[in-house]
Amino acid sequence: MSASAPRRIAYETLRAVHESDAYANLLLPVSLARAGVSGADAALATELTYGTLRRQGTYDAIIGVAADRAVANIDPALVDALRLGVHQLLSTRVASHAAVNESVELARAAAGRGPSGFVNAVLRRVSRDTPGEWMARIAEGARSDDERIGLLTSHPVWVVRAFRRALAAEGRADELDALLAADNAAPSVTMIALPDLADRPADARATPLSPYGFRSEGGDPEATVTGADGRIRVQDEGSQLAALALTRALPAKAGERWLDLCAGPGGKTALLAAEALKVGARVEANEVVPARAGLVRKAVAGVPMEVPVSEEDGRSRAARDPGAYDRVLVDAPCTGLGALRRRPEARWRKTPADVPELASLQRELLDAALVACAPGGVVAYVTCSPHLAETTAVVADVRASWGDAVEELPARDVIAGIASSPPDLPAQTDGTLRAQLWPHRHGTDAMSITLLRKA
Incomplete structure (x- = not known):
């Protein structure tokens, strides 16, 4: 007996995420294609992979209680089999016997018969109680209110606190x-038809904010994307x-x-290029990571x-052409806390210690962008993170160094002018x-957008 293909692929993806720092959103589609898995089986593998990663913190707490030992003291290959089994037992409609038996088979293939017996015992212990009972049990062991929230919602405590502060900055804690x-929650797939270069499919529903966005009523968007030549x-x-x-x-x-x-990876670049084409502007791109630079070239194809793509540190690239650009986009490297719906493993990879180093780089990139910007030009500083140390603090520091040479433009008003439906964008208390966009309020990643005009 062996585990089914969807469970095997989900397990192998989890192992790659935890062993090799792989990204599930990049690895899983490739694994499904290589295995020839599609349709309902592909949907199951996707749900098992992303669902397990999203709820990993909660499942680890449950496994710790059921196994009477912390997951740090369990063979990592067994931990991923246990996580996958617990997800099926507590968060899906998969029959308990199937969830247990197939997880045991995964453990047996990875670690042998003896360790698989341990997995069997732990999962059978989990299966005896309801999801509500398990949630109450782990909540009882929390040492603070924030730890309880983190355990129940599967977010590290530092992320819970960062989100609360960011929401409080709008008076929305x-x-x-x-x-x-x-x-x-699994995000809906949002697509774009590049302006004046492609039309939305007939079955598409327009998105409420972007005039070019849509959601398809169909399933896998790959066929639509493949047949559109990148448009x-x-x-x-x-x-x-x-x-x-x-x-x-x-x-x-x-x-x-x-x-x-x-x-990198070039989605914003492609949209900038389409917009530039309409008005007769020119677009250049830069990406320091060669593999991602290749994705940019593919995106704008x-x-x-012609969109020249250089492969330099953004700071040196900007310094090479001072005052040369009328508009500069700085989509800065960040913690990625705004995209946890789509990259759930990010919440377990980043720590508070990562923030100061990223914020320092962000300040340097924003400063460099202003150097490259022409007088009267605009810089957009963007992060896929709502963390205040990566958003308002960075902008405040850079503005302080530039003084009256830089003014802030009303990004909320600009977004409201773009959207077909007025978005709920409350003023920042500072x-x-x-x-600041939010997944719960706008259905988007938690994207922060600041617009600065150089005097």
């Missing part, structure tokens, strides 16, 4: 539960708005030069204009004009 729940692609609506905010912050004119300073 009471939305924390809704935000954490949204992080654990229709999957792209979160928040990502679309970040690029559009730069192009719409001030009226664009023919002959302008635009720079996407941290361009469907736009009939008086800044930043626009």
